[in-house]
Amino acid sequence: MSYAANAKWYSENAAIMGTNIYVEVWSEDPIQGQLGVKTVLAEMERINQLMSPYIESSELSKINNIAGREALVISPEMFELLDKSIKISELTKGAFDITFASVGYLYNYKENQRPDDKTIDSLLSAINYKHIQLNAEKSSVKFLNDKVKIDLGGIAKGHAVDNAISLLERMGITNALVTAGGDTRLLGDRQGKPWIVGIRDPRNRDKQAVLLPMESSAMSTSGDYERYFEEDGQRYHHILSPKTGKSTYDVQSVSIIGPSSTYNDALSTAVFVMGLREGLGLINRIDGYDAVVMDNQRKMHYSTGLQQ
Ligand code: ADP
Ligand code: MG
Helix, strand or coil: CCCCCCCEEEEEEEEECCEEEEEEEEECCHHHHHHHHHHHHHHHHHHHHHHCCCCCCCHHHHHHHHCCCCCEECCHHHHHHHHHHHHHHHHCCCCCCHHHHHHHCCCECCCCECCCHHHHHHHHHHCCHHHEEEECCCCEEEECCCCCCCCCCCCHHHHHHHHHHHHHHHCCCCCEEEEECCEEEEECCECCECEEEEEEECCEEEEEEEEEEECCCEEEEEECCCCEEEECCEEEECCECCCCCCECCCEEEEEEEECCHHHHHHHHHHHHHHCHHHHHHHHHCCCCCEEEEEECCCCEEECHHHCC
């Protein structure tokens, strides 16, 4: 593509969905450029209002309040994301499971709070994606166990990034970057060169462990450093095994590279839970997806698609 002299990058940072959003849009037209950036931020806020567990009026909160008792009609967007989440649970043998929240809601990483073993045991049977019953004709959801809670923290940001990129494409924008926390997707390249996307060092906020050149692609990273607290030398972090209701410790960071941010996001969480061997094995079997994993000894591992 050509780069007209008046073409510019339009960018903005914002704090939405409990994370840092960063948008960069290339345009020859200042109105289009600025509108592109605003459109992305508005989409992030829309999804936050729909899917946040901390907003009483969100559709997610409504589901958690009602679906344990009776079927609730939900929006097509929510229905589709729940359906995708269940399919990813099946693909990952339950490592990704939005019902983790049946126990997960009792963790408060800011307040150093976690449920005790007895409480975890009493709720563990509520963690099972098979408790989520979707009815496509009625566009409704019902939980088959009244203790079930769901949370979309492992997939909603990826969904928001995919939506944001679609909106930019529809505006005729051909080159952009959208990042929501650990989820990044790129439209085109950056002025004839690839974008450089970093994977953070899990134990050093200011250091990148890996830099990858990318274009027209996406990457999501899950790490044990995003939300956690420490107690007696143990790190209690936000990625939980659906089998135990507790944090997993096989790896420190997982990045998934693939075309869809929604899948990258969910798969990075899933591989984190599955651990190095099983997780990399899964990604090696999925066409078009690759992984970079840092294990708990800080050793880097790459899926076969990245080894040449
Ligand atoms: P972030 O970008 O916030 O670090 P991740 O993609 O790493 O997000 O996913 C972590 C989030 O996913 C947690 O904060 C929680 O909301 C959710 N989560 C944790 N464990 C699971 C799990 N086993 N299955 C699905 N979602 C999970
Ligand atoms: Mg994720």
